[in-house]
Amino acid sequence: MNELMERRLQTVRDHMALECACDWDAVIATFEHPRYEMYGTGTVYDGEEAVRGYFRASRTPFPDQGNEIIALAHAGDTVLVEFWLTGTHLGPLRVGGQVIEPTGRRFRVRMAASFEFPPGGDKIICERPYFDAMQVFQALALS
Template identity: 70%
Template sequence: MDSLSLARIQTVRDHMALECTQEWDAVIATFAHPRYEMHGGGAVFDGEQAVRGYFASSRTPFPDQANEIISIAAAGDTVLVEFWLTGTHLGPLKANGTVYPPTGRAFRVRMAASFEFAPDSDKIVCERPYFDQGAKLRSLGLAAT
């Protein structure tokens, strides 16, 4: 594997680890331009302010949200990751027009994400998580399985 692909994989590993420890300035520094495209709900968070807002809103219901990488690979200007997303429902969760009060229950859902990189760079230009929008609710026992 070439050195740029290895550097990109390391950037993604660092990015995901920093999300777990909520070191938001360092997460932002992994981007050439901060952008998340959520393939599951359709939301797009473009620019630093929008991305920081996403971080805050996603950690309100799950302040301990974390990820565990299962598999990671580089392909061209993209790094692909399969991972477990975990967390504990400790704050209000807004989903499908409903606000669910904290249950104290933990969730663990399998997800995938692609990370697009600027050409000839190890800086991310877009993260695209792919997920089943109802998976967390089902895992928490808040929706039918």
Template identity: 80%
Template sequence: MGDLAERRLQTVRDHMRLECENDWDAVIATFAHPRYEMYGSGAVFDGEEAVRRYFAASRTPFPDQGNEIIAIAHDGDTVLVEFWLTGTHLGPLRLPTGTVEPTGRSFRVRMAASFEFAPGSDRIVCERPYFDQGAVARALGLA
């Protein structure tokens, strides 16, 4: 594996660790251009301001949200990651049916994400998490 591939893999590992640490400035620094495309909900957060709003909204119900990498691979300009998403429901959670007050319950759901890089770069241009939108609600006993 080449130096660029190793740097990209490390960028993704750092990015995911920094998300767990809630170090949003450092997470933003892993991007050439901050962008999340959420497969499952269809939401797109493009640009630093939108991505920071996503961080705030996703951590309100789950301030301890974390991830545990299961597998990671590099192919072309993409890094693919399979991981466990974890968290505890400690804040209000907005669902299509309304807002659910904190239950204190924890979840652990399997997910995958792709991280796209510009050719020749070790900075992310887009993260695409792939998930079942109802998985967390089911894991919390809310669906």
């Protein structure tokens, strides 16, 4: 494994651990340009302000949201990650115009994400989580 590949893999490991710790300044520092493209919903959060808004919105219903890495792979300028997304429904969950009050129920769903890097660089330029939002609702017995 070459040095750049190892640095990229470590950046992704750090990024995911920092998300669990809710250290948003450090998460932002793993990016060259903060950007999330949510494959399941098609929503794009581009730029620091939008990404910090995503962090706030996603942690309000699930303040203990975490991830457990299952596998990592490096391909070209991309790192692929398979992981378990976990959390407990402890805050209001906004879905469309509806608010679902906290249930206290936990979820654990399998997901994947790709992390794109610029050629020759080790800072993330885009994270693309791949998921089915219905899995979380089913795990929380909301569907």
